[in-house]
Every structure is written in structure tokens, then in C-alpha cells.
Amino acid sequence: MSRNREAKRAAIVLVSPAMLLLFALNIFPVLYAVYISLHHWSLASPNPPRFAGLFNYQELWYDGRFSNSLGVSATFIALAVLIELALGFGLAFLFNRKLRGLETLRKLSLLPVMAMPLVVGLVWFYMLNQNFGVTNWVLSLFGIGAQPFLTDGTLAMLSVVLADVWQWTPFVMLVIFAALQSLPEYVFEAARMDGLTEREIFRRITLPLLRPAILVVLVIRAIDAFRMIELVFMMTKGGPGGSTEVLPWYIYTTGFLSLDLGYAAAMAVVMIVLVTLGAQVFVRKIADPGAA
Amino acid sequence: MTRRTSAAPRGALTGILLAGSILAGSAASAEGPLEGRSIRILGIGDPVFQVMQKIHGQMEEMGGGSIQLDVRPFDVLHQQVLLNAQNDVSNYDIIAVDLPQFGEYMPYLTDFGPMIEASGYDGSDFHEVAWTGAQFGGRQLGIPLQPHPEILAYRKDVFEEYGLEPPTTHEALLHAAQVISEKSDDMSGVCWNAARGTALGQTFITVMGDFGAAPIDMEKQGDDFEMGDIKPENMHPTIDTEAGKATADYLLAMEEVSPPGILNMAWDERVRVYANGGCAMTYIWAGRSAIFEQDDQSPAKGNTAYLPHPSGPGAPPRSTLGGWYLAIPANIDPERKELAWEAIQWLSSPEMIELYTQHGNCVSPRRSVSQLENVQAACPVIPAVDRMAEAGELAGWQRPPVPEIQKIVDVLGAEMHQMLSGDKSAEDALESSQRLLDREMRKAGYY
Numbered sequence: 196m197s198r199n200r201e202a203k204r205a206a207i208v209l210v211s212p213a214m215l216l217l218f219a220l221n222i223f224p225v226l227y228a229v230y231i232s233l234h235h236w237s238l239a240s241p242n243p244p245r246f247a248g249l250f251n252y253q254e255l256w257y258d259g260r261f262s263n264s265l266g267v268s269a270t271f272i273a274l275a276v277l278i279e280l281a282l283g284f285g286l287a288f289l290f291n292r293k294l295r296g297l298e299t300l301r302k303l304s305l306l307p308v309m310a311m312p313l314v315v316g317l318v319w320f321y322m323l324n325q326n327f328g329v330t331n332w333v334l335s336l337f338g339i340g341a342q343p344f345l346t347d348g349t350l351a352m353l354s355v356v357l358a359d360v361w362q363w364t365p366f367v368m369l370v371i372f373a374a375l376q377s378l379p380e381y382v383f384e385a386a387r388m389d390g391l392t393e394r395e396i397f398r399r400i401t402l403p404l405l406r407p408a409i410l411v412v413l414v415i416r417a418i419d420a421f422r423m424i425e426l427v428f429m430m431t432k433g434g435p436g437g438s439t440e441v442l443p444w445y446i447y448t449t450g451f452l453s454l455d456l457g458y459a460a461a462m463a464v465v466m467i468v469l470v471t472l473g474a475q476v477f478v479r480k481i482a483d484p485g486a487a
Numbered sequence: 488m489t490r491r492t493s494a495a496p497r498g499a500l501t502g503i504l505l506a507g508s509i510l511a512g513s514a515a516s517a518e519g520p521l522e523g524r525s526i527r528i529l530g531i532g533d534p535v536f537q538v539m540q541k542i543h544g545q546m547e548e549m550g551g552g553s554i555q556l557d558v559r560p561f562d563v564l565h566q567q568v569l570l571n572a573q574n575d576v577s578n579y580d581i582i583a584v585d586l587p588q589f590g591e592y593m594p595y596l597t598d599f600g601p602m603i604e605a606s607g608y609d610g611s612d613f614h615e616v617a618w619t620g621a622q623f624g625g626r627q628l629g630i631p632l633q634p635h636p637e638i639l640a641y642r643k644d645v646f647e648e649y650g651l652e653p654p655t656t657h658e659a660l661l662h663a664a665q666v667i668s669e670k671s672d673d674m675s676g677v678c679w680n681a682a683r684g685t686a687l688g689q690t691f692i693t694v695m696g697d698f699g700a701a702p703i704d705m706e707k708q709g710d711d712f713e714m715g716d717i718k719p720e721n722m723h724p725t726i727d728t729e730a731g732k733a734t735a736d737y738l739l740a741m742e743e744v745s746p747p748g749i750l751n752m753a754w755d756e757r758v759r760v761y762a763n764g765g766c767a768m769t770y771i772w773a774g775r776s777a778i779f780e781q782d783d784q785s786p787a788k789g790n791t792a793y794l795p796h797p798s799g800p801g802a803p804p805r806s807t808l809g810g811w812y813l814a815i816p817a818n819i820d821p822e823r824k825e826l827a828w829e830a831i832q833w834l835s836s837p838e839m840i841e842l843y844t845q846h847g848n849c850v851s852p853r854r855s856v857s858q859l860e861n862v863q864a865a866c867p868v869i870p871a872v873d874r875m876a877e878a879g880e881l882a883g884w885q886r887p888p889v890p891e892i893q894k895i896v897d898v899l900g901a902e903m904h905q906m907l908s909g910d911k912s913a914e915d916a917l918e919s920s921q922r923l924l925d926r927e928m929r930k931a932g933y934y
Contacts, residue, residue: 239890436909453894
């Protein structure tokens, strides 16, 4: 009995530093954001913050810009993550082949991941710029007129997606490539001996075995894409109109330009809730493949 | 052993010599307004502070002390000034303040009045509009360092070639831009800030000023508005008005004669496109003209003339005055206040203003510096701005110094971009801007 108690005490002592850190760095900021979101809190105002109850959350309901930014974020995540997954998948299979030169190419393909997103945004901004950009110059060589890559609603969204895909596809490729490398060879040999075709092997063996890796990369990329702000900051500032105004950009302009901390915190809390709920669905699927 | 004993006095001698040379050095470098002390400045990434960064070593030598210069982007500076104001003692001796921010920072700044009086400081060399721009409720809250207006730059040679008159009005500007866009293959009419957010929001309110109107209901004072005492009842937004509609229509008309990608164009990009010959006119913060005036490769160098913001029908020309002032935080350590004042007098002295112009900051708030031949040669915009100042064509009311100014700009920057993108009609954009700002003012408790 006393040994049990001692073990418990030891566990508490050993875990407590981690718990303290978790509370200080993760839980406290979230709780503080909730606290701020319940106040009229403007850094620009000389008046002290005052309690607002759920006012800021009610405002969100009527704020067209907020609902637009949620829609834009959803579109961006869907487009960027799906394209990255498809390309990453294809590249992983390509690099999994034992061909000469592919290993060097695989190493080189990882370079975009190492670049700072702000720099990536700036480079793409200049490449797609209608006045200085190299892209329109290249198009002109083929007799194609200048395209408004950053000033047409649809093209601007696709341009931001393109920059994100360029940077993060190698990451997806790397995760799936690592998973592919770890698949046991004997399973495939047995399947071939049983007379399964290559297509059947892919559908019935490779894909199910890769499922955890795919889900993990999906969660990581989806959360990351939901938080993406750098590309929008450098390339479009949320325009044209509000066609690339993702939620983090709207939160940033509200909190750090207009200095309306209460309202920005309310949006951030909603964002945290959405990310947590979304991530939970995937995490459950990873932990329990049979779960609905 | 012997070696060791002889090394000790040699080491001591070296130490004494070294200490002597350091003391001698610091005594020499102490000859200057800083007198061997250290000054802490919080600045902005605008030309004048960029010049200070460039010539930092030279300035420390001239000042006779060390200069800790923290240069921040606009929004980071804004947050840092407000957060610093909440400290018991300020972390900075001097802060940079943008003209429209005085309203917001008023409670957090030191009044220069008593210091000016005690030291007999003469502010009459500054342009009156620049000097009085930092006066609120009888208090002088800032000393001009880089105040400059947003004006219009145009290519004299191109206008002569097409037989066009200088674009002093909106109508003339649109006509000239139309002619040039049609006749020239690779040159558009006019470059301006149309990018979403702060850039377009500021364009809207400065153009609204061309119609003699301000974005909030301030009290008229002749052709201008009373800025020193803005009351809660003056905080009603005035966006959905005749002047607002005229502004929206003008922006839509300008969009037609602008270079490609105008909806993403802002700040220095408009100047660079103009500098490369991409457009015949550009709205420009005067100090930025160094980008082409000091570039031998630019076709705009020596071929540019400057005008105040072209005006709307029936309104006098008024260019928005903005730019940077030096101020002392109210929570400064009292023992450092005198040092801060000494440093500000030095940093804004005629010699230093002249030095900044020679390194790419084409702004002179001082008349005496504007008269210098070398200054006029490096920066032809300076005498042009001088003439505008003397003619009373510069004003700051277009961007009222109220805490909500950034919110006003942000809302207009988003709504008007929807209008220019074709997502909203002008009427809808004006109506929603008015409604959103009215909501903000109510939320802030003004009415």
C-alpha cells in the first residue's frame, strides 16, 4: 500500500515540471485569451478594459468579414492540403524506386521546407507581380498576355495555394516516403504469390498500411494551413476584396493593427476550438482505425 | 620565474596605457550633445531612421555618446509605444510619433513647453504647419523630424510631349491619365496606393480631403478643420456622404487608367513603377522621391514636377501632412529627461537635417535647410514642398488624430477594395463602411 503511494508521489513529482510547463505555455495563454475575449479591450484606448460578457462573440455572428474569412480558410486548407497530399504521394512513390539519381533529387526537393514562409511569400509576390514579375514575362514569350495573378479573386487564391504547395509538398512526400520504406517486404511478396495484381496490392495492402502516416500528415498540414498568415501577408494582404483573407490574417489586422484585443481574442478562441475539434476527429481515426 | 616577475609590470604598464587610451578616447568622444552618455531611441523603418542606421557610427562620433536605435515596422512600433506607456518607467528616452498618432498617444507624452521656454529653443525655423501639427490643447508634444506631405509627382517631359496641362484637379488628372494610357504603349496614367488594407484606407481619406471633407464629423475652421480639440460628438463617421460618394467614384475612375496589378500596389511599389517609367504620375509621400531623384538610371530623375494633391470640384488644394516627430514618453526617468531634450535638439538641428538629406531622406521641415543649394540639388522636391507649406496647402486633418484612426483606415481599406474588385457597388461599400465605423464609435463609448 505504502509502496503504491510512494510510486504515485514519485509519478506526480516527475510529471509536475512537464505539467507546469504545459500550463504556463499552453493552457494559461488559452485561458487568458478567453478572459480577454470577454472584455472590451482596446490597446489604442486610454480607458481601462471593461467587462463585455459575450458581446464580442455575438458580434462574430453578424460579422460578414469573419464568416468570409472562415470560408476562405476552409477553401485554402481544402485546396492546399489535397494538392500537397496528391503530389506528395506521387513523389514518394517515385522516390521509392531504386533509380539512379533519385536520391540526390529527393534531398534537393526538401529545400523549400527549409525556407522561411515570409521569404517564400516575398519571392512568390515578386514572381507573380504584374509589373515586375518574371512569370508574366515568361508567359509573354509564348504570346500569352499578362495575367492578374494577385489581383483577380480566383487567381489570387490559387497563387497563394501554389506558394504553399511549393513549400510543403516535400514535407508530405518525406512522411509518406518514410512510411513506404518501413512497409514489410514479405507482405507484398505473399500478395504477389497469391496472384494479386499491382493495382490490387496498392488498394488492398499499401493504402491501408499507409493510412496512419496519411492521417498524421493530414492533421499536421491541415492545422498548419489553418494558421497560415505569412503568404497572405506578403502576397495579397487578404485581397482582392476579401478573397484571400484567411482567419489568421483577419485576427492579425484586428488585434495588431486596429488593436481591438477583445474582438481579436474572441476570434482566436473560436479558431482554437475549431482546430481542436477538427484535430480530434483525425487523432481518433489514427488511434482507432475502426472508429467512425 | 624571472620571466614571470618581469611580465607583471609589463602587463600593468599595458593595462595603464590601455585604460589611458580608453579614457582619452571617451573624453574625445564625449565632446558632443550626448556628453559620453547613452540615448535610447525607438524609431520607425522610414527614410530618416534608415539614414540614422546607415550613418550610426558617424552620428555616435558627432553626438559624443552611444545611440541605441531600435527601428521597428509601423504596427510593431505602434504596439511597442503603447506597451511602453504602461511601464512604470519608460524603456526609451525618445520615441518616433506619426502625426495622426498624437491623438492616441496624447496622455503618454511629455509637454515640451517648459523645456522650450527654459532653453530658449526657437521653433520658428520649422514650417508652421509642421510645428503646430504637434500642438494639442496648448501643449507641444513633438519636435518635427520628418514631416512630409503626400503629393502628386508627374513627368514634365511626358506632359509636354502630349501637350497636357499640369494636373491640379481630379478632372485634369483623369483626362491626362486617359490620354497617356491611350497614346503610350508601355506607360499607364497614374500610380497610387490601391492595395487592400492600410494603403487603400489611407488613400480614401486623403482623397476625401481633396473634396474638403474629413472622415469624421469635425468642426470646420475656414477651409480646414479644428484638430486640437476633437470632442465625442465629433466622432460620428462621415463616410456615406456626398464627399464619400465623390471619393469612391474618383477611385473607380482612377482604376481605369492605372497600371496592371493596381489592386496590389502600395507605398514604394507605386514609386518604383513611376521611377521605371511605368506611369506618368504617382501619388507619393514627398520624402520617397529620393528613390528616383537620386537614381541616375531612372527616366523620372530631373523630369519630375510636384503638385499638391489634385483637388475635387470647388475645394482648395490640400495635401495630407504626415510623417515623423520626436517625442519624450511621459513615464521617462526624470533624471534622463534633460538628456532626451538635448538629444532631440541635436537630432532635429539644421546640421543634422541637412546630413539626412544627403543620405537619401528628401525631407526638410526647416526653412533654413530648404534654402541650401546642395539640399535642393539632391532633393528637388524640398523647395516644392516649401512652396506648398508657404501657400497653406498642407494640412493634417484628413487623418484626424483620434485613437480610432487605424480602425477607420482598416475598415475603409477592406470595404473599398471590395468595391474596386467589383464585389460591391460604391453605394454598398459606403453604406457598410459607415455602419461598421458607427458601430465601432458606439463600442468605444463616444455616443
